[in-house]
Amino acid sequence: MNPNQMAVQEAARFMQEHDRFLVLSHVSPDGDATGSALGVVLMLEQLGKEYVVVNEGETPIKFNFLPRFDRLYNLRKQPLNETFGAVIAVDCADESRMGDVRSLFASGAALLNIDHHPTNDHFGTVNLVRPDAAATAEILFDVAEAAGVSFNEELALCIYTGLLTDTGGFRYSNTSPRVMEIAARLLGYGVKPGDVAERCLEEITxxxxxxxxxxxxxxxxxxxxxxxxxxxxxxxxxxxxxxxxxxxxxxxxxxxxxxxxxxxxxxxxxxxxxxxxxxxxxxxxxxxxxxxxxxxxxxxxxxxxxxxxxxxxxxxxxxxxxxxxxxxxxx
Amino acid sequence: MNPNQMAVQEAARFMQEHDRFLVLSHVSPDGDATGSALGVVLMLEQLGKEYVVVNEGETPIKFNFLPRFDRLYNLRKQPLNETFGAVIAVDCADESRMGDVRSLFASGAALLNIDHHPTNDHFGTVNLVRPDAAATAEILFDVAEAAGVSFNEELALCIYTGLLTDTGGFRYSNTSPRVMEIAARLLGYGVKPGDVAERCLEEITxxxxxxxxxxxxxxxxxxxxxxxxxxxxxxxxxxxxxxxxxxxxxxxxxxxxxxxxxxxxxxxxxxxxxxxxxxxxxxxxxxxxxxxxxxxxxxxxxxxxxxxxxxxxxxxxxxxxxxxxxxxxxx
Known part of the structure; x- marks a missing residue:
């Protein structure tokens, strides 16, 4: 098993070991941040875990086609009186990207850091950081497989959204063969590529x-x-x-x-x-x-x-x- | 071997059996027509065959990044004094789509018809028509494999262009898992997805x-x-x-x-x-x-x-x- 595969296994184990999670992405969340956070949420549900999924501020309404969008907590609007011993952060290069959501960490909290930014400073207690990945969602695909979660249209939609948006609609130079292979798998679960592109890439104000x-x-x-x-x-x-x-x-x-x-x-x-x-x-x-x-x-x-x-x-x-x-x- | 695979084999054999070909697509050629015609041309070159690749009129200049673009013959500008006994037509639903290029067929010419339009009337002596394919280029991928042609960046670029344009940048409902799998393979040969999209989908006058x-x-x-x-x-x-x-x-x-x-x-x-x-x-x-x-x-x-x-x-x-x-x- 290579180091990447080991880190993926460790991330899957992190989800299995704890019972209640704080799930977060970064401030001003984009498609990969939101798709990945909600993808983690769907995985936790399948594993029978509890969670609260939180953003410092509002998540753009255009992502409301994603499953569990209504579960996204806006910390600015609703203060939370809980601290968490297990945290999963997706698509954050460092802790400052989380904004005020950091205030919800219990002291000594276990922290799983899943990210693809080359500048990631490995702030987690478990770090799954792969700068070669086009999107955090690409890494999440592997974690889902390792965790034995079964894929369905909802989970596929979350991951597809991350891939699509962080590759600029499969056009940026990070659009690797691996990205397209995963996209092929996800379409097989019923994702409608036109609908996702319409919502994420084409909608204008x-x-x-x-x-x-x-x-x-x-x-x-x-x-x-x-x-x-x-x-x-x-x-x-x-x-x-x-x-x-x-x-x-x-x-x-x-x-x-x-x-x-x-x-x-x-x-x-x-x-x-x-x-x-x-x-x-x-x-x-x-x-x-x-x-x-x-x-x-x-x-x-x-x-x-x-x-x-x-x-x-x-x-x-x-x-x-x-x-x-x-x-x-x-x- | 299912009927589809048999038709693919037959198409590959057609290319192997003849020596000199007329290659054509339809009038007002789009990305799939042009990419597929030039893809056939690259396959014929590898098989050591001779060819003339002809359109009734001009091919849009935006496709000039495709290999052998300069070999595309514009019949309106340069009359041709040859008739052909072996013809390969791509992306044409019927003979009328070929325009005046029909005048170059020898009487009783062998005619290979590769197309994905549901309305295709099977005008060929050999017909490889698959309405389930998103693009003619998708079918061509299988023919290339069956003909034992080796893939390289040039051939991959032609096929990728057909897939990209006929799926509206992987957004139309014809974007199947198979399309994405083939795209993954083609990117592996060095196709730059951003460059192709820029030329085919983003350029405006x-x-x-x-x-x-x-x-x-x-x-x-x-x-x-x-x-x-x-x-x-x-x-x-x-x-x-x-x-x-x-x-x-x-x-x-x-x-x-x-x-x-x-x-x-x-x-x-x-x-x-x-x-x-x-x-x-x-x-x-x-x-x-x-x-x-x-x-x-x-x-x-x-x-x-x-x-x-x-x-x-x-x-x-x-x-x-x-x-x-x-x-x-x-x-």
Whole structure:
């Protein structure tokens, strides 16, 4: 048995050994956090265990198609007068990611840490950390098998949701053969891939549409059509009544235009603070550009936050981009 | 050996028995047609065969990342003075789908028909037709195995492209466990899922963005926010300089808004001819509505074409939709 398999066995044993659990994921939970936490909950139910599943705050309503969503405890709304001797944390790189849920740990609590972040600091008493996994849900699949839990549509749905969301709909480079093999197994239990994608990846807010509508008015091609950019000002946010989250994904409209090498979005959710997001196709490394501007990221997806009036920030970014693509701003 | 396996063997034998082939797919080729045709080409190369791969017209440039794309013959641009005794047709439900490429068949030509359309009329001398397959590329995977061809990144890329595009990025209901298993195998040969999705599913034209920009100005919620609709008039098309194809997918912006049950787009690409597209979430069957309006489709995706002035067409559609959602048009 290799170390990975041993850690999986140990995690399964952890679930079998204790009787009552606190189950948690991270603040601002995404699809993998929520799917994995509720997946653990379903496993515990099958094992005849008791649990409370808690988040510091609210879980996005779009995940309400997941089984046991109504069991998710919002600590901000309902204080809990209990401390737990057995805790299962999923998708948390470190304890700070748990927020105030840490206050529910009994002193000396046994703590199972299941996660796939490379930065995980092994905060658990039992640690099942696999940075090679695309999602925490991928690891959970193995734990479920090791724990002798039987798969059904509900458990499959939780795990599938984690896989789908953390791979960007099976598109990010972490989409390994193993991810697809597990997805194949899960579909076999009756998961409807279109329904999950619709809820997790396709749903948008009306506020997003309103921001998009304004942003597209500003879309411009420059640098001999190699760069497409889009801008949302603080005034736009105020007039439309949108939040920062409603402006997500705008930069993709720029990068996806045929012939464009770099997409850039300038989003001023707070007056005088501009988030610059960049997406590249093949010929430009935007991580290098973001670094020059005080930010960071990957070759194809990077960004930075610059303070100052919108037009000055744009000027600063164009100067760096002029050099990167070897063509001057032309519009 | 079951009948399916026998047909697969027969198809493999067809490739082995002949020496020079005409390879073709259908007019207006999509990702499955192009990926499958070029997949056949790579198989024939490995088997030491000669071939000409032909389309009636042009293949969309976005597929130029596929191997041997430059070998695709455009019959409209370059007439061919050859007839072929061995033909392999992929993804064609009947001979009419081939367009003028039929003129290249020698009389009494041997014809291998590989397809997954339920309406396929078995036009071949050898027919490998499997309506249960999500894509023709899925069938081709089996033929490659039966023909003893060795998989590599190029062949895997062709087949993966067919699977990805015909399942809408692994989201349509035809995304079976088998599709995901094959995708897992193909990723193992080095296919980059993000690159393929970027080229096949995410790329948009600048004209599309311009149409979208206008269309979003018309977006309205009605029927107590249960219906979202969007309109592109003939004047919009003319002023923006867009073609009908540039208005694809607009209806999804409507359906994807949270809380919306039915998305509707009115697209008047030609003056006085309005294409009405409808997408539903859970509570409404748009196939029934489309049928009442003289069109058709599925419960979640349907449409019709109505002649008349835009405002009259909209009035007609609202009347039917009022009944379907049990709420009157309110805006």
């Amino acid at each position: 009306f506020a997003h549409v309103k921001v998009l509508r304004r942003a597209l008015q500003t879309l411009q091609l420059s640098h001999q059509n190699l760069i497409a950019s889009i801008t949302v000002s603080a005034a736009d946010f105020a007039e439309v009544g949108a939040e920062r989250e409603d402006a997500g994904g705008l930069v993709n409209y720029c990068r996806n235009i045929e012939g464009v090498e770099v997409g850039v979005s300038f989003v001023e959710a707070e007056p005088g603070v501009v988030k610059v997001s960049m997406r590249a196709r093949d010929r430009v490394d935007v991580a290098v550009i973001a670094k020059q501007l005080g930010g960071g990221g990957h070759a194809k997806a990077a960004g930075c936050t610059i303070k100052g009036p919108l037009s000055e920030v744009q000027q600063k970014v164009w100067t760096v981009l002029d050099d990167a693509v070897g063509v001057k701003f032309d519009e | 600048f004209a599309h963005v311009k149409v979208l920009r206008r269309a979003l100005q018309t977006l309205q919620l009605s029927h107590q926010n249960l219906i979202a609709s969007i309109t592109v008039s003939a004047a919009d098309f003319a002023e923006v300089g867009a073609e009908r194809e540039d208005a694809g997918g607009l209806v999804n912006y409507c359906r994807n808004i949270e809380g919306v049950e039915v998305g509707v787009s009115f697209v008047e690409a030609e003056p006085g001819v309005v294409k009405v597209s409808m997408r539903a979430r859970d509570r409404v069957d748009v196939a029934v509505i489309a049928k009442q309006l003289g069109g058709g489709g599925h419960a979640k995706a349907a449409g019709c074409t109505i002649k008349g002035p835009l405002s009259e067409v909209q009035q007609k559609v609202w009347t039917v939709l009022d009944d379907a959602v049990g709420v009157k048009f309110d805006e």
